[in-house]
Amino acid sequence: MANDCEAWLNANPLDADDLSDSFQSGDEENGIYTNNIKNEINGNWISAPTSSSSIHEARLKAKAKRRLRKTSSRDSGRGDSLSDNGDVSRGTNGTVPPTSPKSKLLDRKSRAGKGRGLPKKGGAGGKGVWGPPGEVYDLEEVDVKDPNYDEAQESCVYATVVPPLEEGDFEKTITPIVQEYFEHGDTNEVAELLAELNLGSMSSGVPVLAVSLALEAKASHRELTSRLLTYLCGRVLSHKDVESSFDKLLRELPDLVLDTPGAAQLVGQFIARAVRDKILSKSYLDGYKGRVDCVHARAALDRAAVLLKMRMDGLRVDKVWGAGGGQRPVTQLVKEMTLLLKEYILSGDNQEAERCLRELEVPHFHHEFVYEAVVMVLESKGEKTLKMVLQLLKFLWVSSVITVDQMRRGYERVYMDIAEINIDVPRAYFILEHFVDKSFSAGFICENLRDLCPSRGRKRFVSEGDGGRFKLESY
Known part of the structure; x- marks a missing residue:
């Protein structure tokens, strides 16, 4: 095969111009290329007479293919392309886009039309970006050879500095904290606030303001205040702060008595409770013996001394304020409400009954008071108790001490238990209907609640000629 090629080249010598890669003129490209391109079909050469023109045509075809290969890689298949027979095909609109437009120079997309559309550098590139997510940077070491190097920077400690609280803002800042504590009762939240x-030397003023x-x-x-002082001592306050605060309270007692007449007795109870909770030393009272001139402080x-001595007789100082509100057992609340009603029947003082009911601090349990009041009416003999209880319930309704819901629940409880009450009180149904009608007339129960009142079926006379009359004395 090599011998044949060499013999052919010797018989047909080529010029230097034929071996150049430059394009031919327009006549050569349009004439020779288009007229003799049929000599190759599907990549197979058609037998033709051996001449220099055939070799020239093959070279032109190869150069055209190389040209289209370069442009196709830039334009991603757009523009010129070669068909199966070697013809140059144009775009759909007959125009050829520029091979390397200036807009492509700053294009960040892939030149080959590849890629998954992800951001460059995994999203860590761009201005103001420190690095990819999750990348941790080590602490930058100080360069000793830096001309701006300062040895004091290595031992420098950075901390948040809170300015000390001014005396004029102390009461404005602490008072809302204590008042909110009376509502939620969370001692930990007060300690965090x-x-x-930065209380500084004014930390001893916190117990004074709270008391x-x-x-x-x-x-x-007051019970919550005693618990707060016990919790703060050792966390925010010191034992010395607590002692100095009670000393200040004893000195300010003449002014406190003007606003609260029983302030002396109450401060004494606070001192006894503090000694019991071990935030005051047992020798605190001994330090004042024979050195007190103020009558209120004495x-x-x-x-305080009496309460601490009574502890030996069984009285617990930690219960000096009692169990407030719903912390008391239900049996104790029922007993106190019953005594309250009995005292009201004897005295007839509506305002005193209202004050005692408010002091119980159980607005969610007022339905028990309504229930006990109605049962007392059913078990009474005479109209006096009925009128007085009716007057008391109306008074409490007008003053909004007993709400609509509590009044309704109290009457509904009586409706549910009337069958058992009727066993001990034979006329319970009749008295209940009469009392409910009076209550509706007074205006503190609604019509629907009145209609729910149960009634026992009436019996008929069994004698002849009764005319269908009801037996009214069937109760």
């Missing part, structure tokens, strides 16, 4: 403040607010509040709030210390 106080820890964020002053508790003197004007309820017994349950009364407070005497009250």
Whole structure:
């Protein structure tokens, strides 16, 4: 095969121009290329007479293919392409896009039309981006040879500095915290709020302010204050702060008595409770013996000493404020409500009954008071109890002490238990209907609640000629 090729080349010598890669003129390209391109079909050469023109045609075809191969890689299949017979095909609109437009220079897309559309560098590239997600940077070491290097920077400690609380803002800041504590009762939250403040030397004023607010509040709030002082001691306050705060309270007692007449007795109870909770030393009272000139301070210390001595007789100082609100057992609440009603029947004082009911601090349990009041009417003999209880319930309804829901629940409980009550009180159904009608007329129960009142079926006379009359005395 090699011998044949060599013999053919010797018989047909080629010019230097024929071996160049430059394009031919327009006449050569349009004439020779188009007229003799039929000599190759599907990549197979058609037998033709051996001449220099055939070799020239083959070279043109090869150069055209190389040209289209370069443009197709840039344009991703758009523009010119060769058909199976070697013809150059155009785009759909007959125009050929530029092979390397200037807009392609700054294009970040793949030149080959490949890629999955992901951001460059995994999303870590671009201005202001520190790195891919999850990348952890080590601490930058200080360069000792840096001209701006300072040895003091290595031992520098950075911390958040809270400015000390000013004396004028102390009461404005602490008072809302204590008042909110009376509502939620979370001692940990108060400790966290106080820890964020830089109290400084004013830390001893926290117990003074808390006790002053508790003197004007309820017994349950005083119990919460004692618990708060016990929780804060050792966390936010020191034992010395607690002692200095009670010393200040004893000095301010003449002013506190003006607003709260029983302040001396209450402060004494706070001192006894603090000694019991071990936030005051047992020798605290001994330090004031024979050195107190104020009458109110002496009364407070005497009250504390008496309570601590009564502990030996069975009285627990930790219950000095009692169990406020719903912390008391139900049997005790029922007993206190019954005594309240009996005292009201004897005195007839509506305002005193209202005050006692409010002091129980159980607005969710007022339906028990309504139930006991109606049962007392059913078990009574005479119209006096009925009229007085009716007057009391109307008074409590007008003053909004007993709500609509509590009043309704109290009457419904009586409706449910009337069958058992009727066993001991034969006329219970008749008295209940009469009392419910009076209550509806007074305006503190609705018509639907009145219609729900149960009634026992009436018996008929069995004698002849009764005319269908009801036996009214069937109860």
